[in-house]
Amino acid sequence: MNGSYALMGSSAIIRHVQHLVYKVAELSTAVLITGEPGTGKDAIAKIIHERSNRGKNPLIPLKCSTGQDESLELDLFGYEAGYFQGNAQARLGYLQEAIGGTLYLDEIGKLPLKLQASLLKAMNDGMIRSFGGKTDIPINVRVICSTSIDLEQLVKRGHFLEDLYYKLSNSSIYLPPIRERREDIPILAEFFVQKFNQLKSKKIVGISHDAMNALLQNVWTHNIQELENLIERIVVLKNSGSIDICDLPPRLRNLVTDNIDAFYDRTSQVQQNISPIPMGNQNNYHNVSQQNMPHFSKMGQQNMNSVNNYSQSLSRDINSQSNHTPTLSKGNLNSNNLQNNYSQNNAVQNNYNQNFNPSQSSNHSNHNPLARPNMFEDIPSEIDQFIKKEIDLGSGIDFYRVVEEFENRLISEALRRTNHNKNRAAQLLSMNRTTLVEKLKKRATSSPIKAETGRVKRNSAFTIFDGLGNDSSDFDAIDFVNLSTEDSAS
Numbered sequence: 001m002n003g004s005y006a007l008m009g010s011s012a013i014i015r016h017v018q019h020l021v022y023k024v025a026e027l028s029t030a031v032l033i034t035g036e037p038g039t040g041k042d043a044i045a046k047i048i049h050e051r052s053n054r055g056k057n058p059l060i061p062l063k064c065s066t067g068q069d070e071s072l073e074l075d076l077f078g079y080e081a082g083y084f085q086g087n088a089q090a091r092l093g094y095l096q097e098a099i100g101g102t103l104y105l106d107e108i109g110k111l112p113l114k115l116q117a118s119l120l121k122a123m124n125d126g127m128i129r130s131f132g133g134k135t136d137i138p139i140n141v142r143v144i145c146s147t148s149i150d151l152e153q154l155v156k157r158g159h160f161l162e163d164l165y166y167k168l169s170n171s172s173i174y175l176p177p178i179r180e181r182r183e184d185i186p187i188l189a190e191f192f193v194q195k196f197n198q199l200k201s202k203k204i205v206g207i208s209h210d211a212m213n214a215l216l217q218n219v220w221t222h223n224i225q226e227l228e229n230l231i232e233r234i235v236v237l238k239n240s241g242s243i244d245i246c247d248l249p250p251r252l253r254n255l256v257t258d259n260i261d262a263f264y265d266r267t268s269q270v271q272q273n274i275s276p277i278p279m280g281n282q283n284n285y286h287n288v289s290q291q292n293m294p295h296f297s298k299m300g301q302q303n304m305n306s307v308n309n310y311s312q313s314l315s316r317d318i319n320s321q322s323n324h325t326p327t328l329s330k331g332n333l334n335s336n337n338l339q340n341n342y343s344q345n346n347a348v349q350n351n352y353n354q355n356f357n358p359s360q361s362s363n364h365s366n367h368n369p370l371a372r373p374n375m376f377e378d379i380p381s382e383i384d385q386f387i388k389k390e391i392d393l394g395s396g397i398d399f400y401r402v403v404e405e406f407e408n409r410l411i412s413e414a415l416r417r418t419n420h421n422k423n424r425a426a427q428l429l430s431m432n433r434t435t436l437v438e439k440l441k442k443r444a445t446s447s448p449i450k451a452e453t454g455r456v457k458r459n460s461a462f463t464i465f466d467g468l469g470n471d472s473s474d475f476d477a478i479d480f481v482n483l484s485t486e487d488s489a490s
């Protein structure tokens, strides 16, 4: 939990996360932050705490994956003097230390079941009793948790308390791996160069095109942490100049491609292969992604049009930088300086965005699987078609029906894209999970026809929008069935 308090990135995803961070910072409820290791969960927890009205009070971190069950329990609840034989001194538990502030439980999925129950009780009662204590102590503590394991799976297997899961996941933030938001790599890499320039008193001026090209194509199994460690190592070994391809480790040097379009096409295949794999299967995930990594040509190729365009457009664009890059900057790590240095690098980011993010560049508009500025961009045209059809039929438009259709379509699409994970679907739609569940319940009770089996058949509204080539009939049925089981508690 040390280091910078800045949240860097310009992808649609990171902007969405920033939005969620602002929203949950205003609340006092528990927060669950999910994502693979190194995606920035600790950083987000810190920012939420800093931005909340508890920000001036302590943020107490506890890693649930370390220590024995008993010592974790003592850490959390504390003990009175004389509780152990020969132990004279009392010790305050973390829950007490965090009073008025935040307790951050890292890797909550590793918390033993017995302790999960004690934590849930403490959260529900707002009271704890230390070991050897005779009275209950009121605690006003916000709990933020993080996990890189899929808690839903743990609940299903009986390794995690369902009630605790629902209490925590009411406000949840998912951080996708960096390979799903590669647009953020240049900005993060440049940010880390500045960070370690300051910390190590170095004067590295930036990252060359070839080197950045390789960074963009790496798989980053340990996500941002791996990128940060790499940049730190390079800055330590170098004194000045820019980071070039020869400064990178050999496995990265081989990633430079002579054809950036080929890279996008190949990466698209990789992404299609890996995206549906749930968080819990990270090992499989890495295997799959590595198997499918494209074979890039060796370094030194110069015909990377996109990259060359970058340098030509740099001077042209340097004066027209937008402020769209979210930077949540706080804290003690000379963040002002970092931000100042960093803002100069916005130019670099935007140029990389233009060259590597085809959604912002007409040259590549059909290629980019990496940037997802608008996850639902295909939906408005479907709605347009639907409206046209209604008008053509001469029946006019039923305003409320069209609005309802649009809402249904967005919800269905979000669920489909998240493999029916309601937490993530709610995140995609920037709505609370409970709101989503309510809407699904309404949808289930208002129109669908229940079959004898208890499953729910799609109503005609969904058929109208079945134009994506995806058979969503099973999906709708499964979705409503889930409602009566999984969601009845929430």
Ligand SMILES: Nc1ncnc2c1ncn2[C@@H]1O[C@H](COP(=O)(O)OP(=O)(O)OP(=O)(O)O)[C@@H](O)[C@H]1O
Pocket: 003, 004, 006, 007, 008, 009, 035, 036, 037, 038, 039, 040, 041, 042, 043, 044, 106, 148, 188, 191, 224, 225, 228
């Ligand atoms: N968006 C970001 N902008 C700047 N730095 C970031 C960002 N996300 C993560 N980092 C940095 O990357 C490093 C790894 O992030 P962090 O420790 O928060 O990840 P994590 O998901 O909590 O990892 P773990 O699961 O291993 O605890 C930290 O130094 C953090 O400051």
